[in-house]
Amino acid sequence: xxxxxxxxxxxxxxxxxxxxxxxxxxxxxxxxxxxxxxxxxxxxxxxxxxxxxxxxxxxxxxxxxxxxxxxxxxxxxxxxxxxxxxxxxxxxxxxxxxxxxxxxxxxxxxxxxxxxxxxxxxxxxxxxxxxxxxxxxxxxxxxxxxxxxxxxxxxxxxxxxxxxxxxxxxxxxxxxxxxxxxxxxxxxxxxxxxxxxxxxxxxxxxxxxxxxxxxxxxxxxxxxxxxxxxxxxxxxxxxxxxxxxxxxxxxxxxxxxxxxxxxxxxxxxxxxxxxxxxxxxxxxxxxxxxxxxxxxxxxxxxxxxxxxxxxxxxxxxxxxxxxxxxxxxxxxxxxxxxxxxxxxxxxxxxxxxxxxxxxxxxxxxxxxxxxxxxxxxxxxxxxxxxxxxxxxxxxxxxxxxxxxxxxxxxxxxxxxxxxxxxxxxxxxxxxxxxxxxxxxxxxxxxxxx
Amino acid sequence: xxxxxxxxxxxxxxxxxxxxxxxxxxxxxxxxxxxxxxxxxxxxxxxxxxxxxxxxxxxxxxxxxxxxxxxxxxxxxxxxxxxxxxxxxxxxxxxxxxxxxxxxxxxxxxxxxxxxxxxxxxxxxxxxxxxxxxxxxxxxxxxxxxxxxxxxxxxxxxxxxxxxxxxxxxxxxxxxxxxxxxxxxxxxxxxxxxxxxxxxxxxxxxxxxxxxxxxxxxxxxxxxxxxxxxxxxxxxxxxxxxxxxxxxxxxxxxxxxxxxxxxxxxxxxxxxxxxxxxxxxxxxxxxxxxxxxxxxxxxxxxxxxxxxxxxxxxxxxxxxxxxxxxxxxxxxxxxxxxxxxxxxxxxxxxxxxxxxxxxxxxxxxxxxxxxxxxxxxxxxxxxxxxxxxxxxxxxxxxxxxxxxxxxxxxxxxxxxxxxxxxxxxxxxxxxxxxxxxxxxxxxxxxxxx
Numbered sequence: 001x002x003x004x005x006x007x008x009x010x011x012x013x014x015x016x017x018x019x020x021x022x023x024x025x026x027x028x029x030x031x032x033x034x035x036x037x038x039x040x041x042x043x044x045x046x047x048x049x050x051x052x053x054x055x056x057x058x059x060x061x062x063x064x065x066x067x068x069x070x071x072x073x074x075x076x077x078x079x080x081x082x083x084x085x086x087x088x089x090x091x092x093x094x095x096x097x098x099x100x101x102x103x104x105x106x107x108x109x110x111x112x113x114x115x116x117x118x119x120x121x122x123x124x125x126x127x128x129x130x131x132x133x134x135x136x137x138x139x140x141x142x143x144x145x146x147x148x149x150x151x152x153x154x155x156x157x158x159x160x161x162x163x164x165x166x167x168x169x170x171x172x173x174x175x176x177x178x179x180x181x182x183x184x185x186x187x188x189x190x191x192x193x194x195x196x197x198x199x200x201x202x203x204x205x206x207x208x209x210x211x212x213x214x215x216x217x218x219x220x221x222x223x224x225x226x227x228x229x230x231x232x233x234x235x236x237x238x239x240x241x242x243x244x245x246x247x248x249x250x251x252x253x254x255x256x257x258x259x260x261x262x263x264x265x266x267x268x269x270x271x272x273x274x275x276x277x278x279x280x281x282x283x284x285x286x287x288x289x290x291x292x293x294x295x296x297x298x299x300x301x302x303x304x305x306x307x308x309x310x311x312x313x314x315x316x317x318x319x320x321x322x323x324x325x326x327x328x329x330x331x332x333x334x335x336x337x338x339x340x341x342x343x344x345x346x347x348x349x350x351x352x353x354x355x356x357x358x359x360x361x362x363x364x365x366x367x368x369x370x371x372x373x374x375x376x377x378x379x380x381x382x383x384x385x386x387x388x389x390x391x392x393x394x395x396x397x398x399x400x401x402x403x404x405x406x407x408x409x410x411x412x413x414x415x416x417x418x419x420x421x422x423x424x425x426x427x428x429x430x431x432x433x434x435x436x437x438x439x440x441x442x443x444x445x446x447x448x449x
Numbered sequence: 450x451x452x453x454x455x456x457x458x459x460x461x462x463x464x465x466x467x468x469x470x471x472x473x474x475x476x477x478x479x480x481x482x483x484x485x486x487x488x489x490x491x492x493x494x495x496x497x498x499x500x501x502x503x504x505x506x507x508x509x510x511x512x513x514x515x516x517x518x519x520x521x522x523x524x525x526x527x528x529x530x531x532x533x534x535x536x537x538x539x540x541x542x543x544x545x546x547x548x549x550x551x552x553x554x555x556x557x558x559x560x561x562x563x564x565x566x567x568x569x570x571x572x573x574x575x576x577x578x579x580x581x582x583x584x585x586x587x588x589x590x591x592x593x594x595x596x597x598x599x600x601x602x603x604x605x606x607x608x609x610x611x612x613x614x615x616x617x618x619x620x621x622x623x624x625x626x627x628x629x630x631x632x633x634x635x636x637x638x639x640x641x642x643x644x645x646x647x648x649x650x651x652x653x654x655x656x657x658x659x660x661x662x663x664x665x666x667x668x669x670x671x672x673x674x675x676x677x678x679x680x681x682x683x684x685x686x687x688x689x690x691x692x693x694x695x696x697x698x699x700x701x702x703x704x705x706x707x708x709x710x711x712x713x714x715x716x717x718x719x720x721x722x723x724x725x726x727x728x729x730x731x732x733x734x735x736x737x738x739x740x741x742x743x744x745x746x747x748x749x750x751x752x753x754x755x756x757x758x759x760x761x762x763x764x765x766x767x768x769x770x771x772x773x774x775x776x777x778x779x780x781x782x783x784x785x786x787x788x789x790x791x792x793x794x795x796x797x798x799x800x801x802x803x804x805x806x807x808x809x810x811x812x813x814x815x816x817x818x819x820x821x822x823x824x825x826x827x828x829x830x831x832x833x834x835x836x837x838x839x840x841x842x843x844x845x846x847x848x849x850x851x852x853x854x855x856x857x858x859x860x861x862x863x864x865x866x867x868x869x870x871x872x873x874x875x876x877x878x879x880x881x882x883x884x885x886x887x888x889x890x891x892x893x894x895x896x897x898x
Contacts (some may be wrong), residue, residue: 005501007542007768010527013497015540018490018553025491036803037827039834041467042474046572047496047529047558048462048516067497069518069529070561078459080496080518091464092684093456099851101837123495134837138816144834145824213474269821319456329856354485367587371717375594378486385488386585386591388550402548417523 012122014115019352020341026350027154027261027337028107031127035105035233038146040129042106045087049113049383051077057086057315059184059287065112078112084128085288086315089326092132093319100133100324108331119338128309130328137258140292140311140327141265147296147307147329148271154336155345158300161271162279163262166289166310167255168246169235169280175249176230182209184287189228190235191283198236203229234283258292288312294329303339307331352404354383357443359409360396361387369416373409373436381439401424407443461563461571465657467791468801475799476603476786482555483602488593489578492553494536496560500526506535506764508523508633508736514561529855530562534737535764541581542768549582549773568787577758579777583831586707588715589741589760589776594747596756596778597720603701603785604794607749610720611728614712615738615759616704617695618684624698625679626672633736633873638677640682640732647685653678668866683731707741722814737761742768743778754787756780767828799852803832810836811865818865820884822858829889850873856892 016024048069060276067080081087095267107127116122131139144161153161185208189201211226230322239265246252259278266276284293309329317323359374361367374386387396400408410422423442424431434442458693465473497518504512515527530536533555556576565571579587593610600608622635633658638650658673683695695701708727715725729769733742742759758778766772808823823835836845849857872891873880883891
């Protein structure tokens with residue numbers, strides 16, 4: 001006999017109880033509908049991946065957060081997936097027969113051992129849609145259009161998708177004199193501009209560029225400060241035209257061309273100009289992006305980033321000789337659900353329970369009558385609960401109220417003899433006696449009105 | 450730069466590609482509909498549980514198969530869930546405020562390091578519905594009625610739910626002289642009766658009862674053989690009445706009473722008698738069952754067990770002082786999906802793709818026209834793909850055919866000038882020219898006919 005233990009979940013993880021699950025299923029269902037509307041198809045990959053599949057893809061900070069797994073006789077090194085993007089890349093490399101472009105979505109839990117905090121969990125759902133096999137900026141524009149459609153569909157009014165291009169960021173680094181091995185530090189500093197301001201970025205980047213770990217490539221304090229200041233001014237320069245000093249850098253030129261093409265396509269797809277913003281200080285954290293990157297921020301109420309993504313044309317090259325270009329986005333579905341819950345952005349039809357009616361049991365002798373009515377309602381498409389114990393009508397009605405079930409059905413001796421039932425509307429208290437065969441129809445009529 | 454690696458999945462795990470996922474989503478959706486029809490609500494628990502939550506619940510053979518997990522700085526001992534029943538029990542103990550009876554379903558992946566074989570995976574979905582907080586046999590009868598409804602809904606014609614009661618099995622053990630610590634061995638042997646026959650069970654059980662590991666309680670060969678033979682004859686005795694020798698055992702009596710009540714309630718719920726079979730040799734593997742157990746076997750074609758479950762009134766006592774009775778069932782959803790795929794038990798509307806139309810791109814100059822049409826179709830509710838590269842109409846139509854997309858839309862210079870488009874039915878080859886604004890309606894009409 002094992003010892004009694006405290007019922008607990010692991011740190012940073014949680015249960016989602018039924019009422020919350022109904023909201024969750026609604027949001028995920030709406031997003032999934034838009035994914036399918038744009039021709040994305042569902043894919044499922046295992047929660048566990050070989051460790052070697054994940055390593056060397058996300059950058060060193062991210063890799064520290066990966067969970068490992070094993071079983072008693074296991075000889076493989078296994079990890080829990082960190083995202084669904086690297087698994088997608090593995091899938092595409094593994095099944096060359098997949099018709100391209102391959103457009104897939106995946107909505108599934110991922111695992112990251114980050115410090116838990118309010119609204120941030122170590123197991124959370126990712127909700128991604130990606131296009132594999134097209135270099136065209138129309139693919140990126142389609143992704144941004146889909147993001148716009150998702151947020152509109154969910155009822156968000158004020159949001160903006162910031163767009164940038166990693167090629168431009170890399171060019172800024174090269175132009176200002178950031179050593180290639182410090183590009184990661186450059187990205188990380190710029191990424192904080194919203195939080196720490198331009199001066200904060202200059203300070204932080206100066207520190208990074210004089211860091212001893214750079215060895216020979218270490219810049220002097222004066223050089224580093226100048227590099228950092230130039231970097232910041234480049235990322236703030238854009239105001240309709242492209243800065244000439246960058247324009248002449250071939251990689252930046254390519255990046256600007258890609259941005260121009262995306263803007264043109266976004267005009268075609270009909271995303272209003274006010275929803276798009278070119279922001280050269282927007283970076284995205286992950287290591288693997290190579291081209292356009294995008295991030296959607298809800299501005300009213302001020303909520304922050306709810307979706308991000310970009311193009312990652314080199315990732316598949318780590319699995320396969322024949323590499324394919326990829327682009328896509330990930331919705332912060334946990335945060336979206338939280339926000340929609342807080343702001344009650346749900347249609348009234350998303351109730352607190354799936355159950356439409358409780359069939360009560362009057363006494364032990366009348367159980368059979370109640371069972372028959374419950375099954376008839378179910379056959380007629382009404383989600384129905386049957387009271388399981390003949391433990392008093394009052395208690396059963398209290399249960400229905402506690403669960404917010406809208407209707408109760410009562411079958412006493414008189415009703416049973418006449419093949420009738422009392423239908424009680426639990427919000428109004430209104431009662432009507434109807435023939436057994438007409439209860440389902442009566443509930444459907446009431447639900448419509 | 451990390452080394453290039455072979456794209457592979459862990460042993461016994463797999464990807465589910467889009468076509469297969471569509472079938473999967475259909476089956477799971479149908480089961481979920483029935484769960485909700487019976488008033489079960491969705492619950493989500495973490496993939497990872499504390500190791501202590503899982504240990505001591507399933508029996509020693511099962512526990513060997515559990516995967517453990519950890520991260521770099523983790524101080525907790527974590528495991529991947531083995532089923533969703535123990536997590537449910539933990540949830541009920543953790544949230545005493547949940548209204549009872551608590552009826553929940555959960556459809557989610559679980560992990561067992563079993564020897565991989567055809568159709569058996571180390572990560573697979575469980576699909577469970579359970580009732581917490583009712584001792585009534587009506588709860589068990591509701592579960593069996595729901596099982597019946599699920600299989601009917603999925604289109605199975607010939608199946609039978611075998612019913613037994615663990616109390617009777619325990620009584621058989623006591624009556625025949627099996628030492629209490631050998632009840633597990635007793636269950637495991639009887640469980641194989643279908644495969645190894647009555648004599649096989651006698652041999653195996655005799656061996657178990659003379660096993661040295663029993664120490665003092667070890668039976669002599671003669672005693673063990675007699676015990677085994679009596680056990681087998683008890684499990685084969687039932688033919689309408691209950692064997693008198695067992696009837697007089699209080700625990701067996703309780704078990705028979707429970708079976709009688711269930712049969713009465715099943716008459717009320719309207720499950721045809723031919724779908725129910727009392728089988729005293731049906732055992733179920735897991736350690737935690739305490740009362741009625743059930744297992745559903747598809748008989749035509751001969752497929753075997755696709756669902757199993759039972760009552761486990763003691764499990765929660767391992768987490769909480771205030772224990773609650775529980776009963777429920779688990780559908781072998783992976784096997785059900787495989788079988789339905791093999792037998793093509795799907796409605797024709799479950800296609801090979803979610804996409805209803807491909808909007809082709811005639812040439813670079815006409816991309817804008819195609820983009821506009823694609824977005825109009827999406828707004829009208831048609832799942833639409835847009836060709837991403839102007840790389841020749843032939844290639845685009847081949848893509849649509851390879852993906853089994855039913856319709857292609859072609860917008861050449863003439864069509865674009867006249868705000869029209871050519872709608873091609875890709876199965877018949879039939880083409881019609883329609884106004885841009887009428888394409889969606891035309892596709893909807895064709896899809897209905």
